[in-house]
Amino acid sequence: MAVTDAAIDKIKQMILSGELAPGDRLPKEADLAERLGLSRNSLREAVRALALINVLDVRQGDGTYVTSLEPRLLLDTMSFVLDLHRDDTVIQFFEVRRILEPAATAMAAVQMSDADIEELGEILRSLPKDPTIEELVDNDLTFHQRIARGSGNNVLCSFIESLAGPTHRARIWRGLTQEGALEKTMEQHTAIYDAIAARQPDVARSWATVHVAGVEAWLRKALD
Known part of the structure; x- marks a missing residue:
């Protein structure tokens, strides 16, 4: 523990x-x-x-x-961590994230303009050197929302943004309790950004899958 x-x-x-x-x-x-x-x-x-x-x-x-x-x-500690949602319901939100966000990320690698990609880089660089957990999670949400908008599909973007609220507490809890969560998040965000900037949709999709699946796997383990 x-x-x-x-x-x-x-x-x-x-x-x-x-x-x-x-x-x-x-x-x-x-x-x-x-x-x-x-x-x-x-x-x-x-x-x-x-x-x-x-x-x-x-x-x-x-x-x-x-x-x-x-x-x-x-x-149950996790019950109030997850806003008193049923545990399997929260996991299902992450399962949907794992399906939708990689697709949006691959689309963003094709659809985003150079200016859009520069804005995405600025979001990454705006995170303080030694951020609080709240700053990390807020930056994470902003980063993923910008990619969703960059997909060029407003319906897909709306679906992804609707998942932010139900998964917010779990993201905070991971940052507080998982060793190396900050480093992992920043490393994976950078890899996602680099793939988008290089216009490599398949690589961007893969890194987004690794990123979201990692949080989902942590949550499953925490709830067990």
Whole structure:
């Protein structure tokens, strides 16, 4: 289990056991880290992850509180990570992404103008050197949406953009918990961009398949 996952699980157990009830304030960071046997950095990452999915409420200058979510909703960590969708439904969204996005990427390699490709490169270069998970995911969404528009097929683009919402939480969770997620994402985005810029639709399709399938495979493993 990844360090962040382990830290999240320990906080979750405090909530499930009733030690922390909805509305309760978490102990001070140093005290809680020592009590749970965690580094303060691991604890901060866990709190940040749980705040992103609205399990914890971080109030600047006041402290961190458990939200009013019902305890039964906390029984499965991944259930609230995925916006309380049924797990197999979220996987099905990724299966659809794996079908549609490679096709759109191959079309973009043929249809995008030089100016469009330069704009796609600017999206890649706009990501900060040491991005937050939110910045990484936002950049990822923008990158894929620009490629979808570049396919020249408005219907296909609409379908792909409609998948962004249902898969957003899973993308954030992957960035928080999968080791090397940032590096993998950037490497694969660069390979996709290079293939589009070189007008190589088959290569672009292959890299897009590898990219989306990798996230899907991670999700299946995480849910298992």
